[in-house]
Amino acid sequence: MTRTTPEAPSTTTPTPVPTTRRQALDTPSRRVRRALRSRSGLVVGGAAAVALVGGLATVGTQPALGEAIGIPSASATSTPALHGSDLDRAQAAATIATARTVLADANDKTDTRALERQVAALSDYRGMSGSAITTRIASTVDAATQVADASASQDKADADAAAAAAAQAQAEAEAAAAAERAAAEAAAAAERQAAANTVGGAKATASSMAASQYGWGSAQFQCLDNLWTKESGWNYQAVNPNGGATGIPQALPGSKMGTVAADWRTNATTQITWGLQYISAAYGTPCAAWAHSQATNFY
Known part of the structure; x- marks a missing residue:
C-alpha cells in the first residue's frame, strides 16, 4: 500500500482587501489615534516594532528600532526577548516613533510644540534611568493624545468651514445668476415696451x-x-x-x-x-x- 503524505497548508496569508467603508478608513494614522486615546499600553505607529509578550518585549520587523537599542532585529525563526533596561529603551524608541507619526499627520493649525518638547526630552533615553524613561513615556503619550485629538477636531472644523464656504459660494453664484436673469428680463421687457410705445x-x-x-x-x-x-x-x-x-x-x-x-x-x-x-x-x-x-x- 502506498502512503500518501498530505501536503502542508500554505503559510502565505493573502493581503486582505477592504470590503466595507470602516475597513477602508482603517488607516495607520487612525489606528494610532485610537490607540493613543485608549492608553491601554505601549503604542507603536506604522509597522509594529515592539510586542509585549508575558511581561517581556521582542523586537519585530522594524530594523531601525533594533539598531537604535543595540539589539539585532528578529528573523523569521528567532525573536530575542527584551527585559530590564533593554525593554525600557525599546518602549522609549517605540513611543518616539509613534509621537513622530502623530506629528507628521497633525493638522497644520494644531499646536504641536508641547509634543515636540516631549519627544526631544525622551530622545535622551539611553542615558536615563528606568523610572525616568517611564515618566517621560507617559508624558509623551499624553502630549501625543492631546495633539491627535486637537488635530482631529481641527480637521473637522476645516472640513465644516470648507463645506460652509462652498455652500456660500454656491448661493452667491446662484444669486448672481438670478440677478443677471432678472436684469436681462427687465431689459427685454423695457425694449418690448419701448417698441410698443412707438x-x-x-x-x-x-x-x-x-x-x-x-x-x-x-x-x-x-x-x-x-x-x-x-x-x-x-x-x-x-x-x-x-x-x-x-x-x-x-x-x-x-x-x-x-x-x-x-x-x-x-x-x-x-x-x-x-x-x-x-x-x-x-x-x-x-x-x-x-x-x-x-x-x-x-x-
Missing part, C-alpha cells in the same frame, strides 16, 4: 386687441385709427394744453386710465386698453365714436 407699435397693439377682444375688423380699426390720429397722433405722451386730456385716447382726466394699471402715464398698451373699453361702453364701436367726433369735435 406709433407703429401702438397701432399694432390696438389692432390686435380690437380684433381679439371685441371682434372689430379692419373697417372698425380704420375708424379707430382716424379717431386717435386726430386726438393724439397715437402719442402716448400727448397732453391737451386746453383741458389736460392725456395719452393716446385723450382721457380726461388721465388718471381714469389708472383703473387699468398704475403705469398709465408711460405705457401705451395700458392707455389703449382703457380707450377700447371706453369706446365699447360709450359708443359700441370705433366707427360710431368716430362719427360722433366728426359731428361734435370730441368723443
